[in-house]
Amino acid sequence: MMPLLKIARLLILADPNAMLRGAALSVVVLLMGAALLGLSGWFITATGLAGLAGIGIAFDVFRPSAGIRFLALGRTAARYGERLLTHDATLRALAALRVSLLRRHAISDSRVLAEMRSEGALTQIISDVDALDGIILRLFLPSVSAVLAHGIAFAVLGLLVGWPVALTILAGYALLAILVLWRLARRCLVPSGDSETRHQRLRRSVIDMIRDREALILSGRLNEREAELVTSEREARAVLAVLDREERGAGAALSASVSIVTALAFLAGGAMLAQEAIGPARAVIGLFVAIALAESLLPLRRGFAELGRMVSAAGRVWGPEETDAGPSQAPAPVAESGPLLLIRTEKIDLIVPAGGTVALTGASGSGKTNLLMQIAGMLPAEGIRLHGKSPEDWPEAKLRKIVTVVPQRSALLAGTIRDNLSLAGSVAEAQMWQALKAVDLEQAIRARGGLDLCLGEGGSGLSGGQAKRLCIARALLRQPQLLLLDEPTEGLDETTAERVMIGIRRALPGATIVAALHRGAEHSIFSDKVTLQN
Structure with missing residues (x-):
């Protein structure tokens, strides 16, 4: 009541x-x-x-x-x-x-x-x-x-x-x-x-x-x-x-x-x-x-x-969080120790150091997407550690500074390109153009009006591949320690996919990258390849 x-x-x-x-x-x-x-x-x-x-x-x-x-x-x-x-x-x-x-x-x-x-x-x-x-x-x-x-x-x-x-x-x-x-x-x-x-x-x-x-x-x-x-x-x-x-x-x-x-x-x-x-x-x-x-x-x-x-x-x-039980206690600080990413599950035994790059492959249904969501703290995680701690033990704000995930489903707003990129935080216009260049979108966006190009609901006005690359550009602006990509080259031709993967690595030279892929796992930017079994 x-x-x-x-x-x-x-x-x-x-x-x-x-x-x-x-x-x-x-x-x-x-x-x-x-x-x-x-x-x-x-x-x-x-x-x-x-x-x-x-x-x-x-x-x-x-x-x-x-x-x-x-x-x-x-x-x-x-x-x-x-x-x-x-x-x-x-x-x-x-x-x-x-x-x-x-x-x-x-x-x-x-x-x-x-x-x-x-x-x-x-x-x-x-x-x-x-x-x-x-x-x-x-x-x-x-x-x-x-x-x-x-x-x-x-x-x-x-x-x-x-x-x-x-x-x-x-x-x-x-x-x-x-x-x-x-x-x-x-x-x-x-x-x-x-x-x-x-x-x-x-x-x-x-x-x-x-x-x-x-x-x-x-x-x-x-x-x-x-x-x-x-x-x-x-x-x-x-x-x-x-x-x-x-x-x-x-x-x-x-x-x-x-x-x-x-x-x-x-x-x-x-x-x-x-x-x-x-x-x-x-x-x-x-x-x-x-x-x-x-x-x-x-x-x-x-x-x-x-x-x-x-x-x-x-x-x-x-909601249960709106109670009179008193102000919630701030999460205890989490010490950063151990490797950036450690995965020890029934399917994987993997240590990913800072700056490492891993390609996850496997048939549909093998659990690639679920693994990325577990690493990002969006699903219950067992056997996964970020700097020695489970993703669930990290304060939300701190976890989002460490990890950024780009899921398969593009999430764009009805608004301008600038509005969508600004969701990454307060960034300069020059940084936005650098991120768009990294995902091979700079020329296409300039030709259509630049950062003030208006998109419809859900990002309509861009092709599926362009929408996905715009989401990746927004993720690059976050400058995360760990970038998780779910099918980043889906819908792209081989030439464009090559430029995008190289651009991501150049934009985040010191970041750890884990990408779930059906094709392109042999790309030169990946130092490790892990195949998940059904």
């Missing part, structure tokens, strides 16, 4: 003025509705009594009628403004939440970021952020508005009608509504979170089936996978049915509470009338106000029914 409270605080403080305006109009809508129904009830009763008494012609119908019209039109305008401002405040709050979420993930280590690149993780984040908009729209604003509206209505009713009637309405709604909503939240807490989990699993399964449809068809497992999806959907619907049943039950209980409080308000007004403390027209005001205040309670059931989904989403979005 604590992550939910912290995210609620973040959302509220994102734009407190917008939130205040939305809450104020929500209260105005509820109060105008209560005033409209109360005044209408008083007016109907008063005009009926005036007619019975034979003084209807002398009764002032114009001012109450004008008040009713004002409240009706004002409530409509306030409702429109309330919808506009509360949604505006919610969108501002969610924008702030997304920025905060991005900032927190931006400082995560490489392993966490790598795990988040899957479509399942991204879909989960999007769904969680969407779920959290209910904190404002379905919990915070309706609850605050209901409390304020009931408090103001209590004070006004106490002054106009009498404190017994006001206290009856306030106590009745407070006790019954709290009991019903607490029971709803408790009974829906687990099913609501379970429903979100099942729907996320169903979405990921559908994505997986669409992505793997050709393999499923060829293996004859398409019908089997379809049956699994139908079963998953049936289970998700069963949980939704439980939530719907609980929510409808809470709605019925709240409606019954309204009837009970209305009847009690009528009896309290009748008791005061019998004591001649108030007149008949004022005695019925409490009855109609009690009916009007039901508008503040019925919308709360959706928010409390989805509380479990919000709690689980907040726990995932806020």
Whole structure:
């Protein structure tokens, strides 16, 4: 529950003025509705009594009628403004939440970021952020508005009608509504979170089936996978049915509470009338106000029914690192001792000194990419040491100064060449051109506008080989002690591949280079060649 409270605080403080305006109009809508129904009830009763008494012609119908019209039109305008401002405040709050979420993930280590690149993780984040908009729209604003509206209505009713009637309405709604909503939240807490989990699993399964449809068809497992999806959907619907049943039950209980409080308000007004403390027209005001205040309670059931989904989403979005356990301790300094890279696994027994170059070869599936990721600290590593320590024991910032990895999949931004190279850090323009020259991209980039050449999403605008070389140029600007390359010459002709490999060695003459290759392992820059077996 604590992550939910912290995210609620973040959302509220994102734009407190917008939130205040939305809450104020929500209260105005509820109060105008209560005033409209109360005044209408008083007016109907008063005009009926005036007619019975034979003084209807002398009764002032114009001012109450004008008040009713004002409240009706004002409530409509306030409702429109309330919808506009509360949604505006919610969108501002969610924008702030997304920025905060991005900032927190931006400082995560490489392993966490790598795990988040899957479509399942991204879909989960999007769904969680969407779920959290209910904190404002379905919990915070309706609850605050209901409390304020009931408090103001209590004070006004106490002054106009009498404190017994006001206290009856306030106590009745407070006790019954709290009991019903607490029971709803408790009974829906687990099913609501379970429903979100099942729907996320169903979405990921559908994505997986669409992505793997050709393999499923060829293996004859398409019908089997379809049956699994139908079963998953049936289970998700069963949980939704439980939530719907609980929510409808809470709605019925709240409606019954309204009837009970209305009847009690009528009896309290009748008791005061019998004591001649108030007149008949004022005695019925409490009855109609009690009916009007039901508008503040019925919308709360959706928010409390989805509380479990919000709690689980907040726990995932806020993350375990955001706790009150105190400031995290800085990692202990790691002494640099031993060879730069030592690998002792079932497949390899290798010591790579500083400045050494190793070509990793082997058939597809032999584990070349996994080995590079283990050396880079992005997968659990056993038997791998960097300066005598496991990659997992190095502080993230220190490890990234030692090791730079260029994976097979190019990672480029929608922006200029300069923007993409600047991700390596603060580097001069001359250094950028030197790096581009090292990977045989200088002439191609100059011919197309230089460093201000704009690329599309994912680096579109460059060929696959050019995109890969741009990523290598960015890695060269990091000046690492250990450079890991996964298929650096893939998609290049032999002449270009030769120039690129020589350029990399010249740009990093003292660095250790480990490259996974299907071809080109015999290149002169490599001092060792290691073949991995399946």
